[in-house]
Amino acid sequence: MKTTENFTDKAEIYAQYRPSYPNEYIDYLLSANQLKGEQIVADIGSGTGILSRQLLEKGMNVIGVEPNDDMRKMAEESLSIHSRFKSIKGTAENTTLKGNSVDLVTVAQAFHWFDKKAFKIECQRIVRQKANVALVWNSRDLTSPIIQENAEICQRTCSNFKGFSGGMEETQDVFNSFFKDGKYEFKKYQNDLVFDYKGFLGRNLSASYAPKKHEKKYKEFVYLLSELFEKYSNNGKMVLQNITRSYLGNV
Incomplete structure (x- = not known):
């Protein structure tokens, strides 16, 4: 299966349970890139539009580029109230955008799916002179016992699990080779998430x-997550230690 199809049939649960980004991070993006309302942000691998929405709410013009039909349709429906939003079916490696046309490229929770070299070339083509690329993840804090046990459950029941965020937490060489001369600004924000049982399960299933409902390991996955929630929750709530990681620079 192509990576562009990884979230087929998961758009609704993704949109419902995936977290947004700290307001402090959004403000940083706008100030660090000196963005004003008339400028254009290309949100590549925009999914259901979580980051796109936050940028639109700050008055940005946003082009969402998303190859997955389910995810893109969800974004188009939820963001239809924003006249500054444009949705395009395209990939990171072939956005279909005009050359030298965007003032910032953003990638939220998606860079680990891309062909890095081809995406870098595409970014160099579409950005205006000196415009940056911003890579961001909401990442689980791997020092947390809850997160460690969550990972063990995924390793046991999810055949395609390679680590949270595709294992991108520990591969600094990827960022060094992606950004021009290996130079980028790294920012980290504490962004802890509070879930009830439904939210915790939904976050994992997204x-x-x-595994999907019809797959062999689905029931075991849900059962083990239920046990984990029971172990660490307090008054029906669980706090998941979460860190927003940002990488910003020229390519």
């Missing part, structure tokens, strides 16, 4: 590697 992952690309999570």
Whole structure:
């Protein structure tokens, strides 16, 4: 299966349970890139439009580029109230955008799916002179016992699990080779998430590697997650330690 199809049939649960990004991060993006309302942000691998929405709410013009039909349709429906939003079916490696046309490229929770070299070339083509590329993830804090046990459950029941965020937490060489001369600005924000049981389960089921209802390991996956929630929750709530990681620079 192509990676562009990894979230087929998961758009609704993804949109419902995936977290947004800290307001502090959004403000940083706008100030660090000196963005004003008339400028254009290309949100590549925009999915259901989580980051796109936050940028639109700040008055940006946003082009969402998303290859997955289910995810893109969800974004188009939820963001239809924003006249500044444009949706395009395209890939990271072939966005179909005009050359030298965007003032910032953003990639939220998606860079680990891309062909890095081809995407870098595409970014160089579409950005205006000196415009940046911003890569961002909401990442689980791997030092947390809850997160460690969550990972063990995924390793046991999810055949395609390669680590949270595709294992991108520990591969700094990827960023060094992607950004021009290996130079980028790294920012980290604490963004802890509070879930009830339904939300915790939904967050896990929204992952690309999570088994779907008809698959063999689905019931075991849900059962083990239920046990984990029971172990660590307090008054029906669980806090998941989450870090927003940002990488910003020229390519």
